[in-house]
Amino acid sequence: MKYQYAIIAFATAFLLQSTVLNIFSIFGYTPNLLLCLVILISFLYEHNYKGITLGVIFGLLSDLCFGQYVGIAAIGYLLVGMGVLFTKEILNRENFGAVIIVTGFSTIVYNLIYWTISRLLGSPYTFVYMIKGQPFWIAFNMLVISIAYFTLIGKVTKHRRDRYYR
Amino acid sequence: MRWIREHKGLTAFLSTFLAICIILSVSYLSAGSNSAVGNLIQRGTAIVAKPLASAKNGVTDSARGIFRFKSVIDENETLREENDRLQQELIQSVLQQRELQELRELSNVLNHDSVLGIKNVMAANIIELDGSNWFNIFTIDKGAESGIEKGDIVVDGTALIGRIIEVDTGSSKVTAIIDESSKVSFEVLRDLSIMGIVQGDGTGNLSGFTFNGDAGVVEGDELLTSGIGIYEAGIIIGTVTAVSYNDDTQLKTIVVEPSVKFNSLKKVAVIL
Numbered sequence: 001m002k003y004q005y006a007i008i009a010f011a012t013a014f015l016l017q018s019t020v021l022n023i024f025s026i027f028g029y030t031p032n033l034l035l036c037l038v039i040l041i042s043f044l045y046e047h048n049y050k051g052i053t054l055g056v057i058f059g060l061l062s063d064l065c066f067g068q069y070v071g072i073a074a075i076g077y078l079l080v081g082m083g084v085l086f087t088k089e090i091l092n093r094e095n096f097g098a099v100i101i102v103t104g105f106s107t108i109v110y111n112l113i114y115w116t117i118s119r120l121l122g123s124p125y126t127f128v129y130m131i132k133g134q135p136f137w138i139a140f141n142m143l144v145i146s147i148a149y150f151t152l153i154g155k156v157t158k159h160r161r162d163r164y165y166r
Numbered sequence: 167m168r169w170i171r172e173h174k175g176l177t178a179f180l181s182t183f184l185a186i187c188i189i190l191s192v193s194y195l196s197a198g199s200n201s202a203v204g205n206l207i208q209r210g211t212a213i214v215a216k217p218l219a220s221a222k223n224g225v226t227d228s229a230r231g232i233f234r235f236k237s238v239i240d241e242n243e244t245l246r247e248e249n250d251r252l253q254q255e256l257i258q259s260v261l262q263q264r265e266l267q268e269l270r271e272l273s274n275v276l277n278h279d280s281v282l283g284i285k286n287v288m289a290a291n292i293i294e295l296d297g298s299n300w301f302n303i304f305t306i307d308k309g310a311e312s313g314i315e316k317g318d319i320v321v322d323g324t325a326l327i328g329r330i331i332e333v334d335t336g337s338s339k340v341t342a343i344i345d346e347s348s349k350v351s352f353e354v355l356r357d358l359s360i361m362g363i364v365q366g367d368g369t370g371n372l373s374g375f376t377f378n379g380d381a382g383v384v385e386g387d388e389l390l391t392s393g394i395g396i397y398e399a400g401i402i403i404g405t406v407t408a409v410s411y412n413d414d415t416q417l418k419t420i421v422v423e424p425s426v427k428f429n430s431l432k433k434v435a436v437i438l
Contacts, residue, residue, distance in 0.1 A: 018294045
């Protein structure tokens with residue numbers, strides 16, 4: 001993925017996250033679009049640090065705008081992105097199931113990192129509060145990743161039903 | 167140097183990690199103070215978010231209107247009747263206003279100090295909602311230039327929304343009472359001697375306890391701010407939906423549904 005496309009994708013995700021996305025929230029939970037982009041770009045593209053680099057930058061911006069402390073989301077995206085880069089060495093990235101598993105684990109890891117650092121810095125959010133939201137966050141992120149995955153696959157292989165691809 | 171050249175990826179990762187840790191430490195140590203970079207970005211996003219927020223509200227309202235046209239017609243009818251009634255009330259109000267003005271003039275002549283702390287209220291639009299899924303923080307389109315200060319109380323009509331936690335030029339951040347970090351001291355409207363504390367429970371409701379374990383708080387009781395702490399007295403918080411007795415703490419615990427519908431909030435009022 002070219003840098004300019006990646007930047008546009010991250011900027012759009014950043015703006016949507018804080019404005020329009022809240023319309024579609026269920027019990028106050030919404031997908032984490034920036035995390036989805038970090039996972040998707042790191043997992044699907046060859047030798048790609050763009051997802052992590054932009055994840056860190058937009059994570060810092062997101063913390064500056066909404067967070068109590070600057071850097072928590074950035075650390076989360078950095079560690080999750082690195083984890084995904086290592087994971088794609090052992091998993092088949094063309095397998096949709098692998099993408100879904102990576103998304104689920106990454107979401108849990110990201111939220112654990114976010115909660116742990118927030119807690120260490122004196123945040124009152126309990127472990128139960130963090131755990132309660134996991135099913136929603138995982139389901140939402142899986143949904144977003146699935147849509148993005150099939151959109152990208154559709155662009156790469158125009159005629160997937162063709163016998164050549166079977 | 168050779169090691170760095172041989173491990174470029176690892177070096178980049180470690181230096182980025184270290185840099186973010188330094189930023190995090192600085193941010194933690196200077197918590198609460200407005201950083202210049204943060205304010206600049208906040209101002210930039212506010213410029214983009216304002217038209218987006220109005221567009222979003224427009225789309226939501228239009229979509230709602232299409233799917234609920236029958237109820238919109240009924241609502242329209244009810245509003246017409248209400249409008250007629252309000253116009254009558256307005257005429258009465260104008261007459262009373264004239265009378266009040268006369269009494270105020272009389273009060274000034276007599277050098278009388280009012281017992282009511284009459285305060286200014288500033289209306290503001292919500293332009294950004296917290297996108298992190300963690301905090302119940304939102305941004306409004308009024309800031310320091312409108313006289314808003316950190317700690318000012320934010321209400322929706324007469325019900326409590328939260329307080330200002332950060333002020334910038336053109337925008338301010340508000341933390342809602344449903345945030346887990348917010349604690350509100352309350353009294354029960356039916357019996358003002360029953361007092362306690364509630365805070366966000368992470369599900370959009372409030373939970374808390376009464377100071378007295380024998381307090382006669384019941385489901386359906388309306389709660390007001392007690393005036394202890396940062397919120398001034400007499401602002402509606404919400405309605406008690408569940409009451410139970412905790413044997414361990416010997417306190418009556420309650421669950422409260424806030425009077426404000428936080429999901430559909432578009433406009434707020436800041437008490438200056």
